[in-house]
Amino acid sequence: MARWVRVCGVAEAPQSGHAMEVDVAGVGICLANVNGELSALDNWCPHRRGPLGQGWVEGEAVVCPWHSWTFDVRTGVAEFPAHERVAVFPVLVVGDDVLAELK
Numbered sequence: 104m105a106r107w108v109r110v111c112g113v114a115e116a117p118q119s120g121h122a123m124e125v126d127v128a129g130v131g132i133c134l135a136n137v138n139g140e141l142s143a144l145d146n147w148c149p150h151r152r153g154p155l156g157q158g159w160v161e162g163e164a165v166v167c168p169w170h171s172w173t174f175d176v177r178t179g180v181a182e183f184p185a186h187e188r189v190a191v192f193p194v195l196v197v198g199d200d201v202l203a204e205l206k
């Protein structure tokens with residue numbers, strides 16, 4: 104069942120062009136900011152479970168810090184290899200809080 108959970112405060116969220124990792128109730132989330140818009144992805148890269156939130160933002164994608172697989176922050180689809188992807192969670196800003204809908 105899906106549930107909305109607090110990821111962090113707005114003031115703690117990454118600045119535009121950056122990402123960070125957050126543990127939310129045991130779920131690892133990569134919170135990325137592309138042009139001021141926040142996206143939440145599964146933090147664990149499907150290649151070898153690199154921490155995407157420790158990676159960096161390039162264009163509209165987050166880059167895994169271990170071997171540079173790159174994932175679109177809106178769809179979670181990898182640029183290469185094309186059949187790979189990570190989950191993307193809906194994000195809301197409510198007051199001073201950033202929320203994500205976890206499944």
Ligand code: FES
Nearest residue numbers: 148151153167170
């Ligand atoms: S663990 Fe992410 S690219 Fe290898």
